[in-house]
Amino acid sequence: MFQFDITAGDKPALYREIGQALDGLTAGETDPIANMANAAALLWEWLPDLNWAGFYRNVDGDPSTGAGQELVLGPFQGKAACIRIPFGKGVCGTAAATRETQLVADVHAFPGHITCDAASASELVVPIVADGRLLGVLDLDSPTPGRFDAEDAAGCEALMALLAPRLAG
Ligand code: SME
Numbered sequence: 001m002f003q004f005d006i007t008a009g010d011k012p013a014l015y016r017e018i019g020q021a022l023d024g025l026t027a028g029e030t031d032p033i034a035n036m037a038n039a040a041a042l043l044w045e046w047l048p049d050l051n052w053a054g055f056y057r058n059v060d061g062d063p064s065t066g067a068g069q070e071l072v073l074g075p076f077q078g079k080a081a082c083i084r085i086p087f088g089k090g091v092c093g094t095a096a097a098t099r100e101t102q103l104v105a106d107v108h109a110f111p112g113h114i115t116c117d118a119a120s121a122s123e124l125v126v127p128i129v130a131d132g133r134l135l136g137v138l139d140l141d142s143p144t145p146g147r148f149d150a151e152d153a154a155g156c157e158a159l160m161a162l163l164a165p166r167l168a169g
Contacts, residue, residue, distance in 0.1 A: 002038075006046050015155025018046050019162055032057075032135075032167040037075035039163055043140065044077035051119050052078030052141035056085060056092050058134045071096055074136060081116040090114035095125040095137045101153050105146040117141065124148040126156045130164040 004021045008014035021042055026035040036055045044053040054076020060069060071085040071092055088097040090112055095102045102125040107113045110123075120141040128135045138160055142148065 004042070004046070011149075011151040011155060014046065015151075015158060018042055018155075019159055021046075022159060023162060026163060026166045029166065030169065032169050033075060035163060035166050036136075039138075039159070040075045040077050043138075043159075047140065049142050049144050049147055050078070050140055051117055051143050052076065052081065052139065054078065054081070055128075055136050055138060056096075057136040058096065069096075071136065076139075078141070079117045082114055085114060091123050091125050092137050092139055095127050096134060099127045099129060099134060101126050101157060103148055103150070103153050105148075107141075119143045121145045122147045124152055124156060126153070126160050128160045128164050128167065130168045133168075135164060135167050 002025060006014065006017045006021065008017045022039055025038045029035055040054045044050060055074035056071035057074045059072045069087045073081055073083045085093045087093050091102045091104055091110055104110045104123045107120055107123050120143065122142045122145050124140045126138045128137060138156055140148065
């Protein structure tokens with residue numbers, strides 16, 4: 001077991017420290033599932049006020065049309081979750097289809113939000129792209145409305161930029 005002592009004073013510093021831990025854990029490891037699993041564990045341990053933290057992976061459909069593309073549940077921490085999410089559906093599918101971070105203060109106000117854990121009130125989903133290819137998304141859920149802000153989005157985007165090349169297998 002790896003132990004980290006992360007004692008950051010503010011959010012940007014917290015994400016920098018998580019990034020250093022993530023860098024150390026994933027450097028030299030090429031297995032994407034192992035790296036996603038450790039990333040989910042780190043985020044779950046060090047980000048306060050979460051009820052779910054994990055990944056959905058992109059399962060490629062028809063490469064010429066994109067038909068059949070969907071996300072499939074990957075490593076996570078929290079309650080058992082829905083397994084397959086079509087591109088364009090819910091917060092995760094929207095992040096996958098647009099390749100844009102989705103910062104949702106109130107999941108009940110998000111059209112098509114997919115409820116996996118009824119406790120979830122707010123959500124942050126960050127697309128993971130390497131070499132122009134969407135590998136999947138990072139999904140964080142919180143029971144607190146408005147839990148995530150622009151600093152969380154920027155922090156998680158930086159973490160996924162670090163992780164993306166280490167998920168390509
Ligand atoms: N709420 C997500 C589904 C995934 S779970 O929250 C883990 C969505 O709307 O895509």
